[in-house]
Amino acid sequence: MKVVDNISRMATLVKIHKKEGKSVGFVPTMGYLHEGHLSLVKTAKKHTDVVIMSIFVNPIQFGPGEDLAKYPRDLKHDEELAGSAGVDIIFYPSAKDMYPPGYCTYVNVEGLTDNLCGRSRPGHFRGVTTVVAKLFGIVKPDIAYFGQKDAQQAIIIKKMAEDLNTGVEIKVLPTVREVDGLAMSSRNMYLSASEREDASILYQSLEQAEYLIDKGERDAKKVIKAIETMIKEKTSSKIDYISIVDTKELKDVDTISGEVLIALAVFIGKTRLIDNIIKKVTADVK
C-alpha cells in the first residue's frame, strides 16, 4: 500500500493505472477509520481493480465553533486498518495544497442542502461537494463509495456527480452499527462512558419509529413526537432536529408514503451525532 501526499503525484499514479485499463474505486474519508469505512473498502475491492482511499479532514466543511481542530486523527492506525482491508493507495493531501492562497471555486447543490444538517450547519455541504468535486478531479474514480449514515451527504453527492457529468458512479452502502445499534462514527470517541450508553437511544428511537409505521402510523408529526419522547428521557441529550422527508427533494412530509428518510441529529453531551433510516411504505389498502 502506498501513501501519497502530493496532489500531482496522485493524479499521475491514477493516469498510469487508467492507461493499464484498470478501474478505480474511491473511498473518501476524514480518517480515524472504523468498520463503516472498511466496509466501503471491502465492497470497492470487489468491484474495482485499484482502491484509493483519501484521508483529509476538510476544513471548509466545518463551521465556526465546530470540531475541526479537535477532530480525531491517527494516520498510523488508519494505515494499518486500510492496508489490511485492501486499500491500494491512501491519498493524504495537506489543507494548504487543497486550498492554496487565492482559492475561490465552490460547488453548490442548491435546494437539497437547505433542510436537515444543511439547516443546522450552513455552508457544510458546500464544503463537502467542493472537496468531493476536487477529489474526483484528482482521483478520477469509476465508482465512489459513501455510507448511508450520512444520508443527506450521499444524496447530495449523487446529485452533484450526475449534474456535473462527472461520470463517477456513486454507491451508498448500509450504515455499520455497534452491537447496541449506535451508528459507527469517528465522533463516537468524544463520548464519555455514560454518554456512550445514552447514545444508543438514537437508533432505538429510529427502530421504534419503524415499528410505529409498520403498525400503520402515517402521521409524520406523531412518529417524530415518539422519537423525541424517547430521546428526551436521556438527560445528556439535546435534539438538533428530527425530520421525516422524502428521499428525492429532502422536504418535510406530513404524511408518510412512498420512500421516506427519517433522520435525526442529536447532541449527546457536547457531541453531535447523526443517524437515519430509510423506510419504504407500500400504498395502504383502503
Place this chain on the structure above:
Amino acid sequence: MKVVDNISRMATLVKIHKKEGKSVGFVPTMGYLHEGHLSLVKTAKKHTDVVIMSIFVNPIQFGPGEDLAKYPRDLKHDEELAGSAGVDIIFYPSAKDMYPPGYCTYVNVEGLTDNLCGRSRPGHFRGVTTVVAKLFGIVKPDIAYFGQKDAQQAIIIKKMAEDLNTGVEIKVLPTVREVDGLAMSSRNMYLSASEREDASILYQSLEQAEYLIDKGERDAKKVIKAIETMIKEKTSSKIDYISIVDTKELKDVDTISGEVLIALAVFIGKTRLIDNIIKKVTADVK
C-alpha cells in the same frame, strides 16, 4: 467529422479515444462560428490528436432580457467551417439533456466574478463555469482553448480548472479582429451597417489607451477618460463599463503598473459588445 448530440454517446467516444492513448483538445463554443473560433481549432489541431468542439447556447449564462432567444444559430454552416478547420467531433447537446428537470448543481468562482461583466451580468459567470465544468466532465479534454476577447471568462475558467483539480490545461489565444480592428464576435451580425462602422471605435479607443500608456500615462482614470471621450463621439454608443484592472484579482487599479487588463463593454445600438487589451508596464525609471 462526427456530430454527436447525445451526452453519454459523447462520453463513450472520448473513452474510446483515450484508451487508444489519444490526447483530446476541446473548443467550447456557442456556435455561429467565426475566424476567432477557427483559430482555436487550428491551434488545438497542432497540440492534440482529437479535436472536439462543443456548440451549445447555454441558457443559464443569459440573464432575463438578454439575447438568449435571438442568439444566432446556423448548425449547417458551422459544420462546414468546423470540418474544414479540422474539428473531429462536434458535440451538440440539447438544453434539456444538459439541464434536466431537477437540475440544481452550480459552480461558482467567487471574487473574480464580481467586477467587469460580472457586475453588469449577475449570474452570467456562474452559468459559464457550471457549463464548462459539465463539458469538461463529458469531454475530459487534455487542453481546452478559449479566446482572449472574453478575457474575464478566460481568467475565471483557468481559475476554476485549477481550483477543482480538473487536470485540464487552459490555453487562451489572441483575439482575432476584422480589418478595422473590431473583435470578431457572433454578436456582430446584430449590427446595422452604420452601427458596424461605429463599432470599430472600441478597438481604436483601446489602441489610443495603449498609446497613452506607452507615452508614460499611469493614471488609470485619465486613460479611462480618454477611451470614454472617443467612444461617446459615436451617437449609437452607450457605455456599460470601461475598466482597468490587475490581471490576477480583476480589481480596479488607480495607477497602471505591472500587468493590467483594459476592458470595456459598450452597447452599439442594442448590441452589447466587449473588447480588451492586456498591457504590461515595466517599472519606470525614476
